[in-house]
Amino acid sequence: MPRRVEAQVVVIGGGPAGMAAALSSFENGARPVFLLERGKYLGGILNQCIHTGFGLHYFGEELTGPEYAEHFVEQLEKTQVEIFLDTTVLEITEDRIVRAVNPAGVWEFYAENVVLGMGCRERTRGMLRIPGHRPAGVFTAGLAQYLVNVEGYLPGKEIVILGSGDIGLIMARRLALEGACVKAVVEIKHSLSGLLRNYVQCLLDFDIPLLLSHTVTKILGRDRVEGVLISRVDDRGQIVSGSEQYVECDTVLLSVGLIPENDLSKKAGIPLCPFTGGPFVDEYFSCDKAGFFACGNVVAVFDLVDYVTMVSTMVGRAIRINPWERKPVRHMLVPASGVSHVIPQRIREGREGFLFIRSQHAFRDAVLSFSFEGREFQAVSVPLCYPSEMVKMNMWDISWPSEEGEIQVSIRGKRVHGIG
Amino acid sequence: MEKVFDVIIIGGGIVGCAVAWYLSHFDLEVLLLERESDVCCGVSKANTGIIHSQSYWTPYTLKGELHLRSLALFPQVEAELSLHFLKTGALTVAFTREEAAFLRILKERGAIPGAEIIGPMESNEIEPSLSPRVFACYYDPETRVVSPFAMTLALAEFAALNGVSFVFDEEVMEFEGGDKFIKVLGRNDCYLGRRVVNCTGLSATKLAQKSHDAVPSHRLFRGQYFVLDRECDSLVRHVLYPVPTVESKGILVSPTPEGNILVGPNFEPVDEEDTATTFQGLKEVEEGARRLVPSLPLEQTITTFSGLRPTLPERDFRIFFSSSFPGLLHLCGIESPGITASLGIAEYVGEKLKDSGITLWEKRVSPRTAFPVFRNCSFEERERLIVENPDWGKIICRCEEVTLAEVKHAFFGPIPASTLDGLKRRVRVMAGRCQGGFCGMYLPIIMMQELHRGVKEILKSGRGSFYFLGKIEDVVQDNAQTC
Numbered sequence: 001m002p003r004r005v006e007a008q009v010v011v012i013g014g015g016p017a018g019m020a021a022a023l024s025s026f027e028n029g030a031r032p033v034f035l036l037e038r039g040k041y042l043g044g045i046l047n048q049c050i051h052t053g054f055g056l057h058y059f060g061e062e063l064t065g066p067e068y069a070e071h072f073v074e075q076l077e078k079t080q081v082e083i084f085l086d087t088t089v090l091e092i093t094e095d096r097i098v099r100a101v102n103p104a105g106v107w108e109f110y111a112e113n114v115v116l117g118m119g120c121r122e123r124t125r126g127m128l129r130i131p132g133h134r135p136a137g138v139f140t141a142g143l144a145q146y147l148v149n150v151e152g153y154l155p156g157k158e159i160v161i162l163g164s165g166d167i168g169l170i171m172a173r174r175l176a177l178e179g180a181c182v183k184a185v186v187e188i189k190h191s192l193s194g195l196l197r198n199y200v201q202c203l204l205d206f207d208i209p210l211l212l213s214h215t216v217t218k219i220l221g222r223d224r225v226e227g228v229l230i231s232r233v234d235d236r237g238q239i240v241s242g243s244e245q246y247v248e249c250d251t252v253l254l255s256v257g258l259i260p261e262n263d264l265s266k267k268a269g270i271p272l273c274p275f276t277g278g279p280f281v282d283e284y285f286s287c288d289k290a291g292f293f294a295c296g297n298v299v300a301v302f303d304l305v306d307y308v309t310m311v312s313t314m315v316g317r318a319i320r321i322n323p324w325e326r327k328p329v330r331h332m333l334v335p336a337s338g339v340s341h342v343i344p345q346r347i348r349e350g351r352e353g354f355l356f357i358r359s360q361h362a363f364r365d366a367v368l369s370f371s372f373e374g375r376e377f378q379a380v381s382v383p384l385c386y387p388s389e390m391v392k393m394n395m396w397d398i399s400w401p402s403e404e405g406e407i408q409v410s411i412r413g414k415r416v417h418g419i420g
Numbered sequence: 421m422e423k424v425f426d427v428i429i430i431g432g433g434i435v436g437c438a439v440a441w442y443l444s445h446f447d448l449e450v451l452l453l454e455r456e457s458d459v460c461c462g463v464s465k466a467n468t469g470i471i472h473s474q475s476y477w478t479p480y481t482l483k484g485e486l487h488l489r490s491l492a493l494f495p496q497v498e499a500e501l502s503l504h505f506l507k508t509g510a511l512t513v514a515f516t517r518e519e520a521a522f523l524r525i526l527k528e529r530g531a532i533p534g535a536e537i538i539g540p541m542e543s544n545e546i547e548p549s550l551s552p553r554v555f556a557c558y559y560d561p562e563t564r565v566v567s568p569f570a571m572t573l574a575l576a577e578f579a580a581l582n583g584v585s586f587v588f589d590e591e592v593m594e595f596e597g598g599d600k601f602i603k604v605l606g607r608n609d610c611y612l613g614r615r616v617v618n619c620t621g622l623s624a625t626k627l628a629q630k631s632h633d634a635v636p637s638h639r640l641f642r643g644q645y646f647v648l649d650r651e652c653d654s655l656v657r658h659v660l661y662p663v664p665t666v667e668s669k670g671i672l673v674s675p676t677p678e679g680n681i682l683v684g685p686n687f688e689p690v691d692e693e694d695t696a697t698t699f700q701g702l703k704e705v706e707e708g709a710r711r712l713v714p715s716l717p718l719e720q721t722i723t724t725f726s727g728l729r730p731t732l733p734e735r736d737f738r739i740f741f742s743s744s745f746p747g748l749l750h751l752c753g754i755e756s757p758g759i760t761a762s763l764g765i766a767e768y769v770g771e772k773l774k775d776s777g778i779t780l781w782e783k784r785v786s787p788r789t790a791f792p793v794f795r796n797c798s799f800e801e802r803e804r805l806i807v808e809n810p811d812w813g814k815i816i817c818r819c820e821e822v823t824l825a826e827v828k829h830a831f832f833g834p835i836p837a838s839t840l841d842g843l844k845r846r847v848r849v850m851a852g853r854c855q856g857g858f859c860g861m862y863l864p865i866i867m868m869q870e871l872h873r874g875v876k877e878i879l880k881s882g883r884g885s886f887y888f889l890g891k892i893e894d895v896v897q898d899n900a901q902t903c
Contacts, residue, residue: 103810
């Protein structure tokens with residue numbers, strides 16, 4: 001029969017979010033705390049990110065992914081958080097029974113609190129419907145990163161990267177460093193999808209061309225990729241006929257977006273936000289269903305791991321408080337013009353924690369505006385904002401209205417085309 | 421003296437494997453030659469996997485006759501192969517009074533108890549996402565769906581367990597005649613057979629022409645498909661057919677036994693063996709399917725693919741002995757309903773061989789037992805499996821919940837997987853919503869370890885489909901001046 005375990009906190013996922021949430025739960029007095037990770041090591045995707053740039057905000061220094069992870073692994077070792085590696089959660093029920101398997105057997109955790117920290121997954125070729133044959137040599141950028149950085153294999157020699165997301169940019173540099181030829185990074189939008197610093201450090205410094213407003217319209221080759229057709233895209237996102245050009249390559253990397261991985265959340269009946277793909281959360285990252293928390297990329301894809309750590313530590317503080325005694329939700333944040341999403345979507349007190357806003361477009365001289373019942377109650381000027389870089393604010397810097405209700409968050413400013 | 425086989429089957433698609441399954445019930449020496457490194461790599465790989473009921477047979481044709489014969493053999497196959505056919509039932513959807521006339525034909529043709537013609541209200545009740553513009557539907561309770569891979573593989577495994585030999589990576593180039601047997605010349609080797617059965621799908625007419633038989637070339641009609649995420653599994657419960665045209669059964673929306681929704685195929689002529697998908701083709705499928713299910717969530721697509729129908733001008737199967745090589749049996753024009761009819765075809769081939777002087781002595785056969793599928797097991801069963809073998813507790817593919825035990829088994833079954841696509845067809849790794857984004861990290865490495873293969877021998881499917889270029893340090897050496 002399955003092994004039955006009682007737990008005050010069960011954290012699912014041993015990446016940056018899960019590690020920080022488990023630590024903060026333990027530090028705030030929760031006992032026992034379990035951290036379940038399907039991989040052989042803690043750290044999640046950080047382990048394959050051997051480039052630097054992690055920790056600037058949180059530690060004030062540039063670390064590699066494994067170094068950033070190591071800090072939290074060491075902290076966890078000093079606690080009695082029980083870590084289960086090689087353990088895959090298959091099911092979470094609405095009443096917080098977490099069913100997992102590992103080589104020892106089937107486990108059933110009866111949890112007072114469940115913390116979702118499953119991260120995200122990559123968008124695939126199928127989701128984009130890129131036509132053509134289905135040869136070997138089409139990889140998502142994150143998969144290629146694992147194969148190169150962790151296992152030490154080179155996927156190919158002549159590479160076209162679709163999408164200018166951060167992993168794609170970083171992989172362009174990585175493959176160039178290993179002697180592969182990166183022919184182009186192709187981006188369907190007319191602005192960059194990744195961080196500006198990655199454009200400079202990964203493409204400009206390595207003379208790798210970036211084609212904005214272009215996309216891959218066919219993958220050629222039956223057994224292995226032999227080339228791609230690249231076409232121009234107009235302002236309305238339509239492919240410009242006759243603009244296609246053939247580029248020979250043996251590998252296509254896709255860096256076309258990340259999706260919060262919420263299969264388990266859905267099974268547990270947790271309400272999800274249509275704008276982020278993750279659970280609705282409040283400033284403590286508790287979900288709309290009592291006893292459930294969610295943090296990190298499972299909520300919405302963050303652009304910096306430092307932010308993930310910051311939000312995940314909020315969980316521990318909230319777990320201290322009995323969910324039934326927690327303040328009721330006072331405000332609902334809704335994205336309005338110029339904004340693609342706002343995290344968190346629920347505000348109870350608005351005194352602790354952070355607000356993250358992702359813009360829809362690149363804007364110059366922008367104003368971030370908060371309104372309540374059609375009346376703007378706060379406006380913050382933002383010199384430059386990009387869809388790829390979240391705007392972060394402290395909760396206490398916002399003068400929340402005293403009445404409860406819906407708050408609209410919008411951004412207005414001059415649209416920026418190109419890199420900016 | 422070289423070995424002489426009683427029967428050599430060329431082609432390891434659904435038909436070749438069904439013939440192998442059928443013949444393995446008799447005391448015969450049977451060999452199956454396949455060009456690819458696995459079964460189910462050609463026409464059979466890309467289709468809807470529907471076992472069409474007797475309502476959908478085509479009267480006055482050989483394909484219709486074999487369709488009906490086949491249906492009678494399914495219970496035997498289910499028991500012998502421990503293979504599951506999902507009984508979904510089907511709705512044929514008419515949008516106009518004129519179209520509805522055809523529904524009566526289906527009802528009469530099938531004479532199936534429980535089948536009936538129903539109105540829009542009732543249709544909507546049993547299939548809520550069906551278009552509100554429906555005029556009437558024919559409800560058929562007997563239609564089933566199967567995974568074409570699972571069925572082909574199960575037939576092949578049964579045949580292998582019961583004595584049929586399989587040779588992969590062997591393309592047949594030519595035949596040479598003899599008094600008592602035919603010499604089959606392959607790319608690598610030659611084989612002697614008293615009878616030879618040409619089940620090569622798309623290549624069947626080419627091979628027949630090479631043996632100097634007068635048969636028109638296949639015309640190729642491509643069909644493109646979408647596969648939707650398993651999250652959409654409650655969207656449709658029945659196979660949804662439009663009223664067919666003279667050309668094809670039309671663009672369907674169908675559940676699969678794995679819980680995905682399959683959408684397609686269109687019907688477009690192509691000049692060569694081109695199985696690429698196209699913008700236009702997929703668009704056509706989208707429009708066709710939305711007529712049936714307007715709310716079809718195509719944003720939940722996990723992959724698209726296309727397949728080819730090898731058709732003859734008469735739009736029927738043509739099964740005949742060669743005039744140049746007596747004993748060489750050609751199976752040409754095996755298009756839809758090829759999977760449904762496959763067992764009937766096999767039985768028919770058996771009779772043809774018997775008529776030509778091959779004695780069919782029945783022998784005792786051992787059934788094939790299916791390997792457990794972790795995802796379908798209860799938690800109690802899972803616990804038992806893991807205690808027996810800890811590999812069951814190691815999930816390799818998170819989307820489809822496939823364990824290391826299942827992956828390893830796929831490498832060592834009666835018809836072992838030798839490529840990544842072979843693994844996919846057997847245990848559904850890389851077939852889920854991440855399409856290999858996660859398990860693609862582990863599978864090539866597991867494969868190298870289990871099969872003692874080198875880095876460059878890890879293939880997706882065909883010979884040139886290498887997964888890696890090589891170990892970084894090796895590649896960097898000879899790569900220094902690429903750019």
